[in-house]
Amino acid sequence: MEYRNLEKLSIKTSLLGFGCMRFPLKDGKIDRYLSKKMVDYAIKNGVNYIDTAYFYHNGESELVVKEIIKDYDRESFYLADKLPTWMIKEESDVLRIFNDQLDKTGVDYFDFYLIHAVNKTRLEEIKKYKVLEKLKQLKLQGKIRYIGFSFHDNLDVFKEAVNLFDWDFCQIQLNYMDTNHQQGLEGYDILTNREIPVIIMEPIKGGSLAKFNPEIEIMFNDYNPTASISSWALRWVGSLPNVKVILSGMSTMEHVIDNIQTFTNFKPLEKHELELIDSVKSKLISLTKVDCTDCKYCMPCEYGVNIPTNFKIYNQHAMYENDKSAKWQLSNLEKSNQTSENCVECQECVSKCPQNIDIPTKLKESEEYFKEYGLK
């Protein structure tokens, strides 16, 4: 197992962290037997970082983690948990939720405690409910070792969040396709310049970088037929020196075994391998169907169509062929009555689009595509 030094905190974490947000399911609940087997296997092979959150699996993740970790010496692993600020309605909720989390996971302290999914709105909640003051007190009491935040918003909000506190660490979404998405690589550089250790989430973009169409997969397979497609994404992010933990939300024993293989005798990408990833990236981008930049100038549509989201799902499926993700996103659009089927071709949006996209035609095309691929 590859370990990384967190010089700022004087500790060493396994580069692979076990993310407990996608445990295997059985009859709609977490398959506890299989989940334990998977985490046990990971720990046996050197993983020492376990990551959960209050709302993962509707609150069940923390309870399953409790059952798993009770067999291990508390000092032998690092446990990360997260505070959902969107559930805070008054100041006292911070301590109430925190104590509930200690109880649910059966520990006396969290090694890594994060403010969950910080964005512009949550920055305001953090200030309003004096969250950081309370976390500082918990740290002084020994109930939290390190305070950090996980992040989902744009670069400007990220800078604001970083400047808010003397953070011990930070968790960001980063993978080779998202270098300009959210805080992107620029955010990684900001953290590195400030010597803040980085934890990575979504290194394989929610599974999208684990499987491509055969035309793209062959580019990786020709180079190394035994390496899984997802191992390229994990090695890309692990090649960044200030990345200290890469979280993988493993759902099957095969995922765990494959990841352990990638992180045992871990090899950072060499120059020609990075070039290969750049070629894959260009090829993926060339598969996009609509040049939509998500600027939203065309919105709102009087008939309720969520134009950029429809195009995003269309483009993403053309690139990654991730049926599960596309179906889930389309069903969300259906629930809120925002699908492309609502388009009456009134042409109102067309002149507003700086990319000169023939929006109604492209929406129609996407509709046919979704049906052809059985996504609707």
Ligand code: SF4
């Ligand atoms: S053309 Fe379609 S998407 Fe555009 S505004 Fe009219 S109904 Fe909405």
Ligand code: SF4
């Ligand atoms: S205006 Fe054009 S580029 Fe912008 S979100 Fe709408 S379709 Fe996409």
